[in-house]
Amino acid sequence: MTDPLNRCFAPAQLGSRSLRNRLIKSATFEGKCLNGVPTPELVRLHERIGEGGVGMTTLAYCAAEADGRIHENMLYMHEGIRGPLEELIRRVRATGALVSGQLGHCGNFSKNRAFQGRRPLGPSAGINPLGLTYGLPFAGALSKSQIRRRVEVFGQAAAFMKSVGFDAIEIHFGHGYGISQFLSPRTNRRTDEYGGSLENRMRFGLECLAAVREAVGDGFPLLGKISMMDGVRGGIGVEDALEIAAALERESLDLVVCSGGTSSMNPMLLFRGDSLLPGLLEQEKSALMRLGMKLSGKRMFREYPFEETYFFDAARRIRDRVKCGVCYVGGANSNDSLRKLMSAGFDFVQLGRPLLYDPDMPKRAASEIGYANGCSHCNRCATLIDAPGGIQCVERPKNFELGTPD
Numbered sequence: 001m002t003d004p005l006n007r008c009f010a011p012a013q014l015g016s017r018s019l020r021n022r023l024i025k026s027a028t029f030e031g032k033c034l035n036g037v038p039t040p041e042l043v044r045l046h047e048r049i050g051e052g053g054v055g056m057t058t059l060a061y062c063a064a065e066a067d068g069r070i071h072e073n074m075l076y077m078h079e080g081i082r083g084p085l086e087e088l089i090r091r092v093r094a095t096g097a098l099v100s101g102q103l104g105h106c107g108n109f110s111k112n113r114a115f116q117g118r119r120p121l122g123p124s125a126g127i128n129p130l131g132l133t134y135g136l137p138f139a140g141a142l143s144k145s146q147i148r149r150r151v152e153v154f155g156q157a158a159a160f161m162k163s164v165g166f167d168a169i170e171i172h173f174g175h176g177y178g179i180s181q182f183l184s185p186r187t188n189r190r191t192d193e194y195g196g197s198l199e200n201r202m203r204f205g206l207e208c209l210a211a212v213r214e215a216v217g218d219g220f221p222l223l224g225k226i227s228m229m230d231g232v233r234g235g236i237g238v239e240d241a242l243e244i245a246a247a248l249e250r251e252s253l254d255l256v257v258c259s260g261g262t263s264s265m266n267p268m269l270l271f272r273g274d275s276l277l278p279g280l281l282e283q284e285k286s287a288l289m290r291l292g293m294k295l296s297g298k299r300m301f302r303e304y305p306f307e308e309t310y311f312f313d314a315a316r317r318i319r320d321r322v323k324c325g326v327c328y329v330g331g332a333n334s335n336d337s338l339r340k341l342m343s344a345g346f347d348f349v350q351l352g353r354p355l356l357y358d359p360d361m362p363k364r365a366a367s368e369i370g371y372a373n374g375c376s377h378c379n380r381c382a383t384l385i386d387a388p389g390g391i392q393c394v395e396r397p398k399n400f401e402l403g404t405p406d
């Protein structure tokens with residue numbers, strides 16, 4: 001009998017593009033951009049990931065507009081960075097990997113100093129906990145014309161990304177970001193056609209997807225990362241996610257990426273393993289924020305011990321529900337896991353922390369029987385997002401240095 005793992009390492013089609021295998025580097029905001037411009041370290045990181053044999057890497061985070069950034073150093077899609085993005089894409093493609101960009105909007109949470117007193121805008125007004133010590137304590141509610149404008153911005157950003165040479169775009173529908181704030185009844189308290197029923201709460205996201213599809217045309221690969229559950233009281237659960245995935249499929253999404261959690265309220269659900277809190281406390285400069293984090297620590301950073309393929313059961317329900325492609329993400333660390341995911345019919349698998357630990361995982365997993373990645377899920381990489389120099393694996397810190405990796 002053929003080993004299902006072989007399917008993982010054979011070329012696979014995604015829309016009009018052919019990937020050399022079914023492994024995709026998941027979006028891991030690298031923190032390697034300065035004033036919104038990619039640094040040589042960001043380029044090198046993705047090139048190194050490409051050298052390790054992945055089918056496609058994902059550049060994160062690509063904000064749809066300047067106000068879609070959590071802080072001012074993040075990338076936002078505009079002509080001023082065409083040159084550096086083209087260079088990044090050229091260098092990665094030379095390794096044989098394709099390049100996707102995660103397109104998103106932070107919506108109601110931001111600590112972007114460029115707001116200069118204006119409020120970040122989401123579906124409903126409220127507190128902006130991230131901005132408390134940045135002079136941005138409140139978030140405002142989008143008017144209908146502002147919603148229309150934001151939808152247009154998604155389309156314009158997608159047109160720009162295609163023109164720069166991205167092979168695919170992954171729209172961020174999850175993790176409590178801008179679109180997910182509309183999907184979740186916890187953050188969407190609108191009473192117009194964008195709030196209330198699930199159908200209404202899906203409207204903004206579907207309009208963004210339609211604008212992106214119109215901008216890039218048929219055949220251009222579109223991925224959508226969803227949270228299958230928010231993991232907070234009053235948030236969405238898997239039953240809602242099944243409907244969301246089906247609606248995205250109807251609106252021409254090629255690949256649903258099945259994640260979970262909200263980075264602002266329950267981040268440990270998506271990064272299972274050691275708590276982010278100790279590392280974040282080390283990085284936080286404001287004493288007030290540190291105090292707030294300590295006080296809310298237990299509620300915010302809940303315990304979710306790491307398990308291999310921790311989203312398997314929920315993601316399989318999405319797999320069973322839709323006919324479009326489905327991508328697994330979350331704790332796929334070994335050949336045993338990849339085999340299980342291929343047997344269950346997932347079309348692609350995204351890898352985040354395992355590739356930060358061992359960028360050569362795709363090549364090694366294809367050639368070493370019983371490959372198991374050594375990432376310990378200490379999650380220190382994720383606490384370095386805002387640190388000088390951005391993320392790195394603290395267990396194998398030389399992985400992304402220029403020159404020969406260890």
Ligand SMILES: Cc1cc2nc3c(=O)[nH]c(=O)nc-3n(C[C@H](O)[C@H](O)[C@H](O)COP(=O)(O)O)c2cc1C
Pocket residue numbers: 026027028029030060061102172175225259270271329330331332350351352353354381382383385391
């Ligand atoms: C350092 C780091 C940064 C991340 N940034 C993002 C991001 O910008 N967008 C996103 O959708 N997920 C982000 N994630 C979540 C990963 O894409 C992925 O869903 C999660 O790490 C689980 O997959 P893994 O077990 O393969 O790491 C990040 C994860 C890490 C470790």
